[in-house]
Amino acid sequence: MDRDSGGGGASVSASDEGSEAGAAGGCCSSPSTRSLVDTAGNLSRTVSDASSSSTTFSERCSSSVDHSGPFEPAAAAAAAKLIGRSPPSAAASLRRLSMKPRADVIDRRSTDDEMELVKERFSKLLLGEDMSGGGKGVCTAVAISNAITNLYATVFGSCHKLEPLPAGKKAMWRREMDCLLSVCDYIVEFYPSTQTLPDGTKVEVMATRPRSDIYINLPALEKLDAMLIDTLDGFQKAEFWYADAGTRSFASVTSSSSTTMSSSFRRSTHRNEDKWWLPVPCVPESGLTETARKDLQQKRDCANQIHKAAVAINSGVLSDMEVPESFMAVLPKSGRTSVGDSVYRVMLGADKFSPEFLLDTLDISSEHDALAMADRVEAAMYVWRRKASGSYGKLPWSKVKELAADDNDKNVTLASRAESLLLCLKHRFPGLSQTTLDTSKIQFNKDVGQAILESYSRVLESLAFNIVSWIDDVLFADKSIRKLSDSLKS
Template sequence: MQYSFQRFKCSESNFTWFQEESAMARMMAGPMRTNMSDAYSHPSPGYSYSRNSSNISAYSHTDDEESAAVGSTPPRQASRFAPRPPSSPLLNRLSMKKNVDVSYATNKSEEQELELMKEKYSKLLLGEDMSGGGKGVCTAVAITNAITNLYATIFGTCHKLEPLPPEKKSMWRREMDCFLSVCDFILDPSPTEQTMPGGHGNEIMAAKPRMDIMMNLPALEKLENMLLDILDSFHGTEFWYADQKKQSFDNTNSNSFHRSEDKWWVPVPCLPGNGLPERARKELQQKRECANQIHKAAMAINNALLGEMDVPESYLTTLPKTGRQSVGDVIYRHMQTTEQFSADHVLNSLNISSEHEALEIADKVEAALYIWKRKVNVGHTKSTWDMSLVSDFMADGDKNTVLMSRAQSLLLALKHQFPSLSQTTLDTSKIQYNKDVGQAILESYSRVLESLAFNIVSWIDDVLLADDAAKKGN
């Protein structure tokens, strides 16, 4: 072991032994980090546990010279270059205060970040109820809101294909690591075989990571790294951006395309007069395909997680009595047809013109789906001695099963036709009333990655459209 102190040359071996013992005492008296603080502090060394000034001063009341040397060591600093403090207790306290002040001055930025993290974790523990009256939301909803707000803070103002600023990337990784570190302590007990010293086996309960976290969290972290790598690759590009409002006053010879009024806040990509070179366009298309695949993967994970969440009772109580009342006569007529059912044919006949209209239809179909599903479950649990009623229940159950299956097909086709469709009423209800912290972290993490991937695809499409317009103009 290499000790962090200077060995003084002395002819007496006892003095050398005393120095080694003093060094070991200094090492053992250093701040010890618990497992929980390790999990929350690994992104940045500034978040590790360190003894504060009040705790340090408690060691300065001893008259022993070497004990004073131990107490005067600044937090997380090597003592090999620190001067030996004087033996007077009063001077010891003054010397320690000076060292602590120097340490605080050098770690001012880290302390500010630590205070910010304390504030965030206080909000999580209080459930966003700063009065402390216990009226806040549950921990799962608080973490969901925190991850969503963090994404809005970091990526809400990003509308260009450019690397993420270092300070924003550092903030994103640091705070996301803190949120995701909660998953390290979500464990499931599972039986495992342990060999005893005598040679015989014994079954014990061992804690293992929960299956949904073990399967989804590494995949989501990989998708996040790929998205950030895509953004980092857009440096020194052959296109640039101009403000759409100022573009009409710009008399440059660059080519750009005019976006519709619904995205007036997004900057417009501009290209040279002859457009992008073939090599640059090919690389751009490859990045678009990669981001599109990431979007599909994140969306699939998010849909699977939402499907595993429990349906809130408050949502079920608001449903109509029949599925026909929910979807309306037009859609119900298509769904109960005796001919071969085609979800694409139904969507084409509805002539959906906007995503808002598509979301309304999705809410109605999803509500009807759970109405028919509930009737199927009720029909399976009913028992009666009247055989005629049994046959009626079987007929109704078969009909509801068919309608439920067709509603699922129609809902999937609708989401496939509108990939950027917002969350339905059922999805928002599941998130609002969810109390599983692990599911909350995975769902919000996959949702923000899905949104980021979709935005990157949209930004690349804007550049490709501008390139097409430039080449057509030539």
């Protein structure tokens, strides 16, 4: 909350001024004079206003004072003379009254706003999003994960175009992400080290260093973040523009070469018909230039590589998270029941299993079908892993897989093939939502470092995917209008 401390400062300084004047002339120490100076201090005036003529200022002061009562004419005249000084003395008086120029006040308020924002953010994290303070909130890891997700939605949720991010939103993203990522500076691990004492004796001590997963992944994510922001900044001057959803033509005041076209053609150039409310990219009637087309393709390839890197980091962090007991408790008793008889026979009977061939035979026509299939395959994979690990205690799956490889365990084979099928399914549908297991891991995870890495990589993955999609929309519009131009010429 902004608080203007000018009023309080003015009253304190006004008392000081009265005492100084009283010591000098003895006429300004009366209560009436102090009240008069307070009145002058409360006037909404700047330093430049104080440089006006002394006559005008004195008239205002004298007009605002009721001379009947405790005010004597001589005291009022003396006060008016004291206030109506030359410009240098007026500036000094304003400095003593703690009246700062407007720019300084704005800077101070901006700093106060940022500090209040930091306090608000970390208060919510400490409370675990439980504003009642009753300790019924989520754990810190989930609170930070939700904070990063909500920040991404606030900054990028309304972005549907290839254009630079507004300065205010860019500053918000960097400022608040710096606050949230600063937690990682204090997540360390201990390692044995030697220390030499002043007498030359070497002793073994435990030193600290950044945790390995954060030390490796966090700088990479910050680099990907900066590259995505730079990619959007690269569209400051573009040959294409956007028509808002519902407009009936491609005409735009930003392009002198554009021509009005029918709304039916506009609809045909919308690559995502199911998202008709999104703005439609428009290109000149002759299409994009070769240079612009190559630049778009390069930026698309860069964003696509960033998307793959973010997906890889996110998948690695999710795989390292512990599987919640709540997920294991509701697994089916049989993996065959989860994936179905037809898929089970292909996974078990083939000598050389091909996940690509199996996916080609399945009827997956929508993202909803793909997500449902991913959930079934993942559940079956953990059923087979649990059966294979039954005689090995709580060893990690990688160790169980090595130990059981020589035994030709059917459950190990099926679990490995289910893992490859799930990976192939996610590659074929890169925009696939989180599976039930991924959601459960995020919800029940208590590792703050993993929560930060997972949520950060997830939002960067989403942003990179959107940029690729937006570039594809522009390239699709360019291809459509060039195709139309060629057909008209022929």
